[in-house]
Amino acid sequence: AKRQPHFFTMEKTTIGTSLMNAEMELARAVVSEAARNAELLLSHLLGLRRHELFVSPERLLTNDETKTLNDLLERRKRREPVQYIIGAAEFRGLEMELSGATLIPRPETELLVDEALRALTATNAADIVIIDLCTGSGCIAISMATQLPEARIWATDISTEALVVAKRNAKRHGMADRINFLHGDLYAALNGTGLERKASLILSNPPYIPDDEIQRLEPEVAAWEPRGALAGGHDGLVFIRRIIAGADSYLANNGHLVMEFGAGQSGRVRELAEE
Ligand code: GLN
Numbered sequence: 120a121k122r123q124p125h126f127f128t129m130e131k132t133t134i135g136t137s138l139m140n141a142e143m144e145l146a147r148a149v150v151s152e153a154a155r156n157a158e159l160l161l162s163h164l165l166g167l168r169r170h171e172l173f174v175s176p177e178r179l180l181t182n183d184e185t186k187t188l189n190d191l192l193e194r195r196k197r198r199e200p201v202q203y204i205i206g207a208a209e210f211r212g213l214e215m216e217l218s219g220a221t222l223i224p225r226p227e228t229e230l231l232v233d234e235a236l237r238a239l240t241a242t243n244a245a246d247i248v249i250i251d252l253c254t255g256s257g258c259i260a261i262s263m264a265t266q267l268p269e270a271r272i273w274a275t276d277i278s279t280e281a282l283v284v285a286k287r288n289a290k291r292h293g294m295a296d297r298i299n300f301l302h303g304d305l306y307a308a309l310n311g312t313g314l315e316r317k318a319s320l321i322l323s324n325p326p327y328i329p330d331d332e333i334q335r336l337e338p339e340v341a342a343w344e345p346r347g348a349l350a351g352g353h354d355g356l357v358f359i360r361r362i363i364a365g366a367d368s369y370l371a372n373n374g375h376l377v378m379e380f381g382a383g384q385s386g387r388v389r390e391l392a393e394e
Contacts, residue, residue, distance in 0.1 A: 132185060135176030137161060141192055148196040156201050160191045163205040198338040210258040213265070215288050217256055220280035222348040224258040228324050231379050232262050235322050238375040242319045244269045250314065250369060251275070252305055252323040252362060255348060257285030257298070259322055264294040272298045275308035278347060305358065306365040318369045323362055324379040329355035355381055356391070363391050 132140070141157035150156055162169045164187055165180075180188070194204050202208040202223045207216055210224040211232060217223060239247055247270035251260040254274035264272055276282050282300050289295045301308040328349045333341050340349065351357050359380055366376045380388050 131179045131182075133176060134161065134165070134172055134178050134180065137180055137185070137188060138172060138176075141188065144192055145195060150195055150198070156195060159201050159205060160195065161188065164188055164191060198342065200339045200343055203343060208256075210256075211262045213258075213262060213292055215256045215258050215261075216284055216291065218280065218284050219343070220278055220345055221256040221284050222324075222344055224256055228259065228379060229262075231322065231324060231377060232259060232266075235259075235263065235320055235375075235377045236266060238377055239267070239320060241373075247271070247319050248314065248317050248371070249273070249320045249322060250309065250318045252321065253277075253325045253348070253358070254285050254300070255281050255324075257288045257300075259324060260285070260298050261289055261292055261294050263322070264289070264297040265292060270297075273301060273309065273312065273314065274298050275301045275303055275305070277302070277304050277308075278345070281345075281348075305361055306369065309369065315368050317371055318374050319371055320374065321362070321366050321369060321376045322378070323358075325351065325358035325362060327351040327355045327359060327380045327384065329353060354387075355384060356387060359384075359388060360391055363388075 138157050138161055141161060142153045145153035145156050158169050158172060162172055164184060191204055195201060200223055202217055203219060207214050208224050209215070211229050215224055244267065247267055249260070249263055249270050249272045251263070251272065251274040254260050254276050257274060260272050260274035263270065274285060276285065279302055282302055286295065286300050289298050303310070326347065326349050328351055330350050330353055333346065333349055351359065359378065362378060363376070370376065
């Protein structure tokens with residue numbers, strides 16, 4: 120009898136072999152960081168921590184696990200971001216749940232939180248009032264809440280779907296009663312809060328990519344992340360302009376506005392702020 124070509128058989132594979140195969144498959148599909156992605160998907164699938172994969176590389180996967188792993192790999196090969204597939208990303212050591220309605224928190228945005236904390240060092244802890252515009256997954260507001268136990272925090276978003284995720288994240292980290300989540304278009308969400316001239320800090324990582332540039336970004340971003348969380352209008356500055364223009368009415372004396380913007384935008388943003 121002829122031997123069956125092995126790709127037609129359902130062979131049991133070990134964690135070690137699955138990892139290797141997954142990495143190769145992802146690399147062949149030009150997914151960057153193939154090894155790390157393979158580890159993330161496999162540990163998500165098995166409910167293990169990443170390092171635990173290497174503790175029992177001989178453990179066999181069940182047929183169901185192998186099948187599900189293939190599904191996850193197919194999604195990743197279609198360039199769906201690994202964070203959406205596993206439904207989470209880490210931000211300043213806190214796990215944030217995500218959905219397709221929320222931007223994936225970026226490591227560079229962690230620096231925004233560092234800047235914000237620095238800006239508040241001269242403010243009396245009990246007097247701190249923070250507004251986070253475009254909160255998305257809530258990552259910024261929630262990390263501020265964990266760092267500043269006395270601060271009062273308002274977080275807004277125009278996407279009700281994002282707010283559902285943000286509230287879940289706040290709850291998960293025990294910050295639900297610390298943050299007021301409000302729905303609306305930038306400052307319009309704050310109508311009726313009485314926060315005018317009260318904010319020690321306005322924080323935002325607004326959408327700031329020029330509309331035409333989005334299609335040129337990697338498929339993970341262009342095809343999968345919510346356009347509303349990325350697109351900043353023709354010059355990328357539409358929201359930044361509105362945030363700067365409205366800041367004056369909400370900032371207290373000596374209040375700070377801390378915003379993220381694009382690498383090439385600092386000159387324009389400085390001009391807008393000076394105007
Ligand atoms: N504030 C969220 C973040 O920084 C969402 C930002 C956005 O959607 N533009 O990840």
